[in-house]
Amino acid sequence: MAGIFFIVQLPQKSKGISGFLSSGRIKQKEIGKLLFLLKSAGKMKNVISWILLLFLSILLLNNCFTSKVQKNIAQKTSFIARLRELYSSGDSSKWPVPLLDNEAEPYFSEIGHLPEVQFPEDNPYSVEKVFLGKTLFFDPRLSGSDQIACASCHDPELSWTDHRALSYGHDRQLGTRNAMTILNVAYTGSLFWEGRAKSLEEQTQMPIQDKKEMNGHIEIAAGKIAKIKGYEPLFERAFGNKTVTKERIAQAIATFERTVKSAPSKFDEFIDGKRDLYTDDEVMGLHLFRTKANCISCHNSGYFSNNRFENIGTSLLSSKEEDLGRYLVTKNPEDVGKFRVPSLREAARTGPWMHNGSMVTLSEIIQLYNKGNPEPYQNKSAIYNGIPLASHKSEILRLLDLTDEEVFQIEAFLGTLSTRPRRIIPPDLPH
Numbered sequence: 308m309a310g311i312f313f314i315v316q317l318p319q320k321s322k323g324i325s326g327f328l329s330s331g332r333i334k335q336k337e338i339g340k341l342l343f344l345l346k347s348a349g350k351m352k353n354v355i356s357w358i359l360l361l362f363l364s365i366l367l368l369n370n371c372f373t374s375k376v377q378k379n380i381a382q383k384t385s386f387i388a389r390l391r392e393l394y395s396s397g398d399s400s401k402w403p404v405p406l407l408d409n410e411a412e413p414y415f416s417e418i419g420h421l422p423e424v425q426f427p428e429d430n431p432y433s434v435e436k437v438f439l440g441k442t443l444f445f446d447p448r449l450s451g452s453d454q455i456a457c458a459s460c461h462d463p464e465l466s467w468t469d470h471r472a473l474s475y476g477h478d479r480q481l482g483t484r485n486a487m488t489i490l491n492v493a494y495t496g497s498l499f500w501e502g503r504a505k506s507l508e509e510q511t512q513m514p515i516q517d518k519k520e521m522n523g524h525i526e527i528a529a530g531k532i533a534k535i536k537g538y539e540p541l542f543e544r545a546f547g548n549k550t551v552t553k554e555r556i557a558q559a560i561a562t563f564e565r566t567v568k569s570a571p572s573k574f575d576e577f578i579d580g581k582r583d584l585y586t587d588d589e590v591m592g593l594h595l596f597r598t599k600a601n602c603i604s605c606h607n608s609g610y611f612s613n614n615r616f617e618n619i620g621t622s623l624l625s626s627k628e629e630d631l632g633r634y635l636v637t638k639n640p641e642d643v644g645k646f647r648v649p650s651l652r653e654a655a656r657t658g659p660w661m662h663n664g665s666m667v668t669l670s671e672i673i674q675l676y677n678k679g680n681p682e683p684y685q686n687k688s689a690i691y692n693g694i695p696l697a698s699h700k701s702e703i704l705r706l707l708d709l710t711d712e713e714v715f716q717i718e719a720f721l722g723t724l725s726t727r728p729r730r731i732i733p734p735d736l737p738h
């Protein structure tokens with residue numbers, strides 16, 4: 308510290324010292340000492356110049372760097388602002404082109420609003436049928452034990468699912484699949500994770516008869532409902548007379564399910580022109596979803612699913628949790644490990660996710676896709692009923708190279724596809 312002080316003061320002092328020397332009153336030895344001091348002062352001066360130079364360079368570099376960062380930020384902000392303008396223009400033809408795999412192109416339709424629900428000709432909509440269907444959906448008397456209703460696993464207070472990896476059913480037996488929500492079920496092609504039911508009408512009797520679910524029988528269930536006096540006027544209003552049949556039960560429940568539909572989401576409002584509704588992260592998430600992250604190759608249309616069956620490496624062959632998926636329906640070896648592409652509408656509130664409920668956060672799902680959905684080597688093949696089978700993961704999946712920020716942005720975007728839960732009042736059960 309003292310040295311530095313000395314050198315900083317040097318110009319004046321050195322002048323003083325030379326004057327002092329010239330006075331001739333100082334001895335040789337002392338002059339030597341002084342010269343040594345001056346020399347080292349000179350060296351120190353060098354060191355200081357270097358420090359100063361270094362300091363200036365750092366300052367300069369830092370300046371350059373900050374202006375580059377600022378430029379980058381400015382570019383990014385204007386890029387997002389431009390995306391915001393296009394995506395909220397109300398006209399999807401103005402959107403940036405989606406990055407689609409060739410394989411995905413034939414089944415692509417742009418994301419957007421949910422269309423109107425179509426009711427089949429042989430089971431048209433009526434308010435009365437919906438009311439009857441809703442009542443039956445909440446009625447545990449359809450089950451063998453009179454204890455389990457459809458609503459036990461598809462609970463409106465839990466986004467029409469049960470928020471469990473696997474559902475508990477009759478005698479608290481654990482099932483093997485994750486209960487899907489029935490929200491927007493009208494837009495599916497076929498039902499269940501591997502599409503084993505072709506229509507909602509056909510689907511209804513399956514849980515009733517499933518030993519692990521409602522452990523009943525559709526004929527017996529219909530017989531029980533027929534004996535309940537309070538149901539007579541409901542059937543009469545819905546179908547013209549009070550006859551109870553298993554077909555009518557199925558038709559009424561299916562009609563009710565088709566009305567369980569999402570209200571417009573933040574996404575719907577944003578693309579309709581509410582340009583300030585989205586945060587910058589949500590705008591970027593939407594753009595990544597349609598481009599770099601490639602989600603749109605499978606999760607597309609207003610329903611956010613192309614309703615096809617795809618293998619994303621989740622079948623866990625040769626393990627306790629092995630699920631052959633679509634193969635169980637078609638027996639086509641190409642279909643091993645394929646599951647129906649689920650809708651992403653409301654997905655943020657229907658976890659845990661996947662056919663086996665194995666995923667508990669959305670970010671871990673996005674990270675899985677980011678890594679190209681690696682399948683452990685030992686889970687790629689299996690012997691089933693003596694037939695060797697192999698899992699062929701979709702060619703569409705690949706390493707995505709998303710940054711943590713991009714993963715976060717996609718997750719933020721997925722959140723905008725969900726709507727606020729709505730209170731559903733369970734119907735009074737007839738007696």
Ligand code: HEC
Nearest residue numbers: 456457460474475476484485486487498499500511514520
């Ligand atoms: C014990 C729990 C449980 C009960 C009770 C139950 N479900 Fe389910 N539900 C599930 C599970 C689990 C799945 C997925 C099963 C699969 O893919 O194999 C499912 C799937 C569905 C689907 C298919 C949705 C889609 O997107 O493909 C519909 C529709 C459905 N259930 C309606 C009903 C109806 C109607 C009832 C009453 C008659 C009912 N469920 C009773 C657990 C249950």
Ligand code: HEC
Nearest residue numbers: 600601602605617621646647648649660661662676701703
């Ligand atoms: C090759 C087609 C394909 C692509 C591409 C794809 N998915 Fe999926 N996605 C699926 C299938 C099939 C499932 C169901 C798999 C299962 O249940 O085992 C699924 C499941 C999901 C689920 C769980 C939904 C639920 O209800 O359980 C989420 C969330 C999801 N995908 C998000 C994404 C995101 C985000 C991307 C882009 C990073 C993406 N997907 C890309 C086919 C695809």
